Amino acid sequence: MDYYPMMVDLRNRPCTVVGGGEVAARKVAALLACGASVTVISPELAPQLQQWTREGRITAFTRPYREGDLAGAFLVMSATDDEQVNKAAAAEAGRCGLLLNVADAPRRGNFIVPAVIEQGPLVITVSTGGASPALAKKIRRELADKFGPEYGIFLTLLAKVRAQVAGGAETRAERQQLWEDLVNSDLLSLIAEGRIEEAEEKIQRAVNRIGT
Numbered sequence: 001m002d003y004y005p006m007m008v009d010l011r012n013r014p015c016t017v018v019g020g021g022e023v024a025a026r027k028v029a030a031l032l033a034c035g036a037s038v039t040v041i042s043p044e045l046a047p048q049l050q051q052w053t054r055e056g057r058i059t060a061f062t063r064p065y066r067e068g069d070l071a072g073a074f075l076v077m078s079a080t081d082d083e084q085v086n087k088a089a090a091a092e093a094g095r096c097g098l099l100l101n102v103a104d105a106p107r108r109g110n111f112i113v114p115a116v117i118e119q120g121p122l123v124i125t126v127s128t129g130g131a132s133p134a135l136a137k138k139i140r141r142e143l144a145d146k147f148g149p150e151y152g153i154f155l156t157l158l159a160k161v162r163a164q165v166a167g168g169a170e171t172r173a174e175r176q177q178l179w180e181d182l183v184n185s186d187l188l189s190l191i192a193e194g195r196i197e198e199a200e201e202k203i204q205r206a207v208n209r210i211g212t
Helices: 022-033 047-054 083-096 133-146 149-166 172-183 187-192 196-209
Strands: 014-018 037-041 058-061 075-078 099-102 115-119 122-126
Touching: 014 022, 014 083, 022 037, 022 047, 022 075, 047 058, 075 083, 083 099, 115 133, 115 149, 122 133, 122 149, 149 172, 149 187, 149 196, 172 196, 187 196
Parallel strands: 014 037, 014 075, 037 058, 075 099
Antiparallel strands: 115 122
8 A cells, every 4th residue: 555645733633542551652642742632442541541631631531442432533543452442443433534543453544653753843754654664663763863863953943043034025046045055054063063052153144144
């Protein structure tokens, strides 16, 4: 199967996780990090899920999944060790036209979760289309070594001046040239060496020069 690669905005979107074990907890953690509104359905909850329930970060129904539980959901993740429950949840999600990931049977859903590298605003995903998650993890480790924390810091610094540049009188071509000059400069090396203030000053000088 060829998957369409995309990034989805889940802020405040209702997402349902069927299952309450450690795998489900990892799924919930990723959803919470994206600002999703998460509901968990499972007779038992892992300690982390219990804590998030007490803190009001998630809604939990401590009972078995039943037909109709996915009503109103935007996205569903099925992460139980009960094959029949996974099949039933997948069937309901399919009838309702929902985005569905099944942890141990990715072909039963309509999207898979790639291996992810995150450095601040930088997000790199690796997928083998479900053919070899182990290879995806290997590539993720290799990319994580190449794209270190300096990339996240660099993007954060650029974001600080993006609105300033966007609101200026410069032409589109000038703005494009500015971004290309910055990303092809020695700024990443400066940041990797811990010279962050120097890098920030250099970015601001470049921004101030544009259009003058």
